[in-house]
Amino acid sequence: MNAVIDKLNFHELMENSLNSHLVLDNRNVVYANMATIELLSLNSKRDIINQSFDLFLHQDFHSICKERLKRVIEYKESVPLMEQKMIQLDGKIIDVEITATPYSHAEKTLAQVIIKDITEKKEIQNKIMQTEKLSLIGELAAGIVHEIRNPLTSIRGFLQLLKNDFPKNEYADIVLTELKQIENITNELLHLSKPKQTNFRRIDLIPIIQESINLFGTKTLKRNVEIFLEKCSEKIYIQGDKTQLKQVFLNLLKNAIESISDNGKIHINVIKTRDDVRISVRDNGTGIPRRLIDSIGKSFITNKPEGTGLGLMVTYNIIESHNGRILIDSEEGKGTVFTIEIPK
Ligand SMILES: Nc1ncnc2c1ncn2[C@@H]1O[C@H](COP(=O)(O)OP(=O)(O)O)[C@@H](O)[C@H]1O
Ligand SMILES: [Mg+2]
Missing domain, CATH: 3.30.450.20 (PAS domain)
Known part of the structure; x- marks a missing residue:
């Protein structure tokens, strides 16, 4: 020895x-x-x-x-x-x-x-802390949202009555619009915080994307945006929750449309690889400011006057629960591509 x-x-x-x-x-x-x-x-x-x-x-x-x-x-x-x-x-x-x-x-x-x-170890630790923080916020939010929604409903009801009495009152419309905004936020928060009753099953992906596109009909006309769905010829099935995935496509499409001022093109591409399905949503909008990219999906980031910064957080959450991931490729002034990878 x-x-x-x-x-x-x-x-x-x-x-x-x-x-x-x-x-x-x-x-x-x-x-x-x-x-x-x-x-x-x-x-x-x-x-x-x-x-x-x-x-x-x-x-x-x-x-x-x-x-x-x-x-x-x-x-x-x-x-x-x-x-x-x-x-x-x-x-x-x-x-x-x-x-x-x-x-x-x-x-x-x-x-x-x-x-x-220990850089990698630290990154994992930070992620765990972030997750814990989010679940704490979620718990708090669920309670708060519950408390807010009831009075909101009655405020809206009484306002509607007032409006019936004074149909010309434009302030009522403003207040109703603002209420709608509060409701949007509380709904998204509720979705985030709800213990997820996910309903995972084998689903046909393309019709879900198509339905999400159809929902934007009027909005896309207004901003002169065209949406193209370039699907592959065969049917694509994945394990997933239909409602949640629809919400993902709605969020991505909504953001893409909102990033375009005029003459927009949004291309949705679906491809199947050996192990996963990749869906990319590409727009020719404003692009995401570089300083925002790293925080997107992690906290309430928004640069819109009426934004909530919740859409992508929900999106990330959903894709994570599908064991998938989201990649962002964006250039200011040129456009953005969000790519979602979901295992088959
Ligand atoms: N396709 C896109 N093009 C440009 N910016 C985007 C795009 N998608 C997301 N963003 C940026 O990410 C932010 C967060 O998006 P989101 O979480 O959906 O919140 P919101 O749309 O309410 O602002 C947006 O405010 C915007 O700055
Ligand atoms: Mg959004």
């Missing part, structure tokens, strides 16, 4: 490690293995050797790092794992876990540092 170990090349093993290993002389990097190059997106070790470790550490952690290094080098203690942020060569910030231990070398104490990339 020992004979085998004697022959092991420890330098090679270190280079081979999947974790990033560094040796610091005070703050100065004197060694970094190959995983470090990858972790920090460096071109070569030359980018980091003889540089200050601080250069690659997020500003927020400089002082804690200094303290921890002091513990390692002066008091010869190991320091436990700690979540920190580092900066890659191109400026991208990544989440890492760092630990360090003293290493005596030529009458000097160096710090042996081990870094693990």
Whole structure:
């Protein structure tokens, strides 16, 4: 056994490690293995050797790092794992876990540092937090919506009576329109928060899309928008909830139409791949501002005076419950493509 170990090349093993290993002389990097190059997106070790470790550490952690290094080098203690942020060569910030231990070398104490990339883990954690937050909002919303809808119904009823008495009163119409807007919001919220009584079954997809298109008849005329459905020749069946999927197409079409001021074309394309069905809705509207794209579907984002920012949240929710995903490709001034992938 020992004979085998004697022959092991420890330098090679270190280079081979999947974790990033560094040796610091005070703050100065004197060694970094190959995983470090990858972790920090460096071109070569030359980018980091003889540089200050601080250069690659997020500003927020400089002082804690200094303290921890002091513990390692002066008091010869190991320091436990700690979540920190580092900066890659191109400026991208990544989440890492760092630990360090003293290493005596030529009458000097160096710090042996081990870094693990936890960016992916953090992303999953954030997603879970987001989901929990949403379900909490959902619970709250369900209660609030319930409380709001009853008085709303009676307000609308009495207003209608008032209008019958004073048919020329234009204020009543304004209030009714505003009420309609509140109702739209509460309905969408209710849909979001309702424990989903999903009704999954084998469904024929194309007629659902066709029915959704038909619902927009007048609106598309007004804005001079044409909708084209380019379907493939065979029938397409998926496992899904018909009402929910219809809501998805309605939301996507509504947004597409609203993004167009005139002379719009919306193309719906349905294709079948080996494992899934891909439906894309392409418009030649305004496109989505770049700064909004990442938050779309995650929070109440809207740039419309009468928007709720709920449509896409509902859409994302539904597609997620179908084990599918949504991809967005959008260019400002050119248009947007929403692609939905649903497993067969
Ligand atoms: N096809 C599209 N073209 C341009 N912008 C879009 C499109 N679809 C969605 N958006 C943007 O995403 C936002 C959120 O959409 P949505 O959740 O449906 O809320 P709402 O339509 O009520 O604003 C919209 O306000 C708009 O800025
Ligand atoms: Mg919308």
